[in-house]
Amino acid sequence: MKGFLRRLLMKLIAGLVMVWVVATFTFVLVHSLPGNPGDIEYDRLIMQGTPPEIAQAKAAVVAGFTSHEPLLQQYFGYLGQLLHGNLGVSISYSGVPVADVIASAAPWTVLPVLSGLVVSFIIGVAGGVIAAVKRSTRWGGLLTLSGSLMAGIPSFVLALLLAFLFHTLWQILPYGDTSDVTLTPGFNGPYIGSVITHAVLPVSTYALLTYGGWLLTMKSSVVSVLGDDFILAAELRGISPVTRMRYIARNAILPLFTVLAISVGYMFGGSVLIEDIFDYPGLGNLLLHSIGRRDYPLMGGAFLLITVAIILANILAELLYSVIDPRVRRA
């Protein structure tokens, strides 16, 4: 237990250093982008037909939320805020705290990303075991082929295809929101049903995109374990196939847990494209909004959240690995 806690502490310290590095990098990156929020607001309004004097006034308000201090001073101010858990205020939301804006969008990324990941993991792992055990049969071959195909399809192609088929052509699934706005939010059947139906397209995309990877990795892992001496010994000792399968699965699944935890972080990053295609209002869409409006604090906050998710997932993966595999724990 003491060793575990020491490992956890070391990982957390390393994670904090990584967060600082990434926060610094993203700060420099977002402030290096050409353009400024005031000019963007002015042009946005002018293109909508707003009279110049009104557009100038509104742009001046937005510009008022932009810091004019030297960049280094802004950076130290930003780090100071971060230490107090403050992400600053959004420019494009006219002073609304960044944490509030992110908190309103985050659930709509976390829900589909995690659902998609869990679904694809379960189906992919089960498929991988079958594909490995039945690898010399037609079913095994078909499963492997399906995994290869899905792993090779670009995310935007799959998302566009699903949107076209299920929303435009057959009109059986909605997109463009998290639920039907005419329903009262809460723990009631119609609302929950609406949330689920609105999430089907993004969740399916996440699931289908990652299913192939799980299947192929699991198949390869199972095939490798099948050749181990302890499996042969178990067979010779007359241990039942179900018990043997448990041995195989437990050993074969180990590498996948690491990948699973890391995937959580990467899927947050991948949400940008998928949410944009389905117009699903999560963190990905928020990030695009913040980039388009050059909302530096919001961009920084969204990037940071995605980074922290990846770092935490990595720490969790390593800790999980040591819990699942006693050999790692002892080492």
Added chain:
Amino acid sequence: MNRHTWVTAPVAALAVTAMLAACSTDNKAADGGAVYTTISGTNPITAGAPMNPFNASGNYFLGYNTMQLGFDKLNPADPNDFFPGLAKSWTATPTSLTVQLQDKAKWSDGSDVTPDDVKTSLAIALTQGSATVGAGFLTQGLDVGAVKTVDAHTVEIDQAVGGKNINFTRLVLKQTIVPTKVYGSLVPADIWDTIAASQGSDATAAQAAIDKLNATGKTISAFAPQTDVSAGPFVLTRVNPGSAVLDRNKYFYDLPKISPKQVVLRHYSGNEQIWGYMKNGELDSAPYTSIPTNVLDEILKAGNKRVDSLHYVNAAIAFNESVAPYDKTAVRQALAYVIDRKAVTKVGEPVGGTASTHLTGMIEQATANWLTPDQVNALNPYEPDTAKAETLLKGVGFTKNGDQWMLPDGKPWTITLQTVNGFSDWIAASTVIANELTSFGIPTKPALTADFATYKTEMAAGKYAVGFWLTALGPQASAAYQRLYGADNGFSMRGATVAHVSGKGSGNWQNTPETYTVGGNTVKVGELTAQLSALAPADQKPIIQQLAIATNQELPVIPIWDYTSVQFTNDKRFTNFPQQGQDALLNNPPGVWMMQGYVQGKQ
């Protein structure tokens, strides 16, 4: 968990999901007929933003739950031509505006809309950057000096001392009116003293007052009201991250005219989503989007009806005249003769574009409105004519080496035509223009900038010699010419005089000369443009004529097409939409149509 549970658990979960989804569909159908579904083209729903019209991303919807004293008809001949809003009528003098509020104007909580609400709203407007506008720009700011209650329904709004802003009526009528009971606590008690100080002659005190107003403005724009209190035909009931629902306001002053029981506004992040909703017949009306012909066909096939109206925007090719050879008028004229604007428009903006014909810096209808027929006929239409282009180029020292045009210094002339990622019409048009110029002997390649913010910054830094640009913005000629002879061209106000700057960091990327010589006369473009914003329309005419003729001769930009506002209506659920020709209405959101008695539910 036994084997049966393994099987039955997912099946049961699926069944529950299907049942819940079915319940949701039933609920939607129950309210079906009277729900008006559309998209706010100017104000997309923003997840997490407050229901606050002073927030830059706020979820508020003009004409539905957000009201002004009036709604602009975008009449180029009369900038003060408005549809009534919360103001039933108004009387303007050179220094003030007296507004008669609607007799039955009430907020959605049942309380009256009062002159005090107007006073609070105008004070707030002066905290929203308006106090700083005017300094440096070729336009005048809001300039409200005082607001006086005349009686329970009448309010007098005075210009600041010495103010002669001809746009005063327009600017006041366009301000958002909010309830004092919601926003009043955010407005300091001494705000009118601060406003007076900001307009005073003591520069230090004025700046301190402006800073104080701006600080108040920041607090107000970040404010998140708990509920919507609306004086419009609808009140905001709920904002989802991707849509909003508004219910009919039973206290609206002209309730019998409002047919839809509910309005649902959908979010969009790109044109494709709006097209998709229209193809599915989900929208009762849709705002303007740039649209390709094949998509138009599918939209029409789905039962949508196209309604065109004037759009005061033009797509043009702009030059940085500090880069040779674009400093030469003959070069810009030659390029205008080479580019076949009709052919380019047919590819770039086939549905919502009309090729520019008179190249005056204004859209065609505005040109016809301000210039006499003789003046219009005398304009150079720059019809495609490569022989004229060759003559012009040879006249300023260009030579031809085989098929390739050479600059006067003997180097080959090539063009990089800059456009912006995501602007599909500009990108398509740039390909055609590049082909035309290359065929003429000027190898041209289109180039893309990542996004508009980067494009604007790099353009201002003088990085592009030739690129696409939007011109002729707005119905007022002053706005159209500010686009050509304003801040982007180094012109700004310094006190009562027009100053001109150029060079690195000045923001002047067009770099035209300060004056043109037209018919032997000197035309001071910056000064004339500044004068426009201070003159009544009748007095603007001779100045606009000078600017139009000078622009046609000098071509600081080559206009390619005027945009047309192509909107769509769908009469599956509602009828009596505004028709083609009703531009004043069509240029306003559907909430304003409804206030005027349009849009009735089908029985």
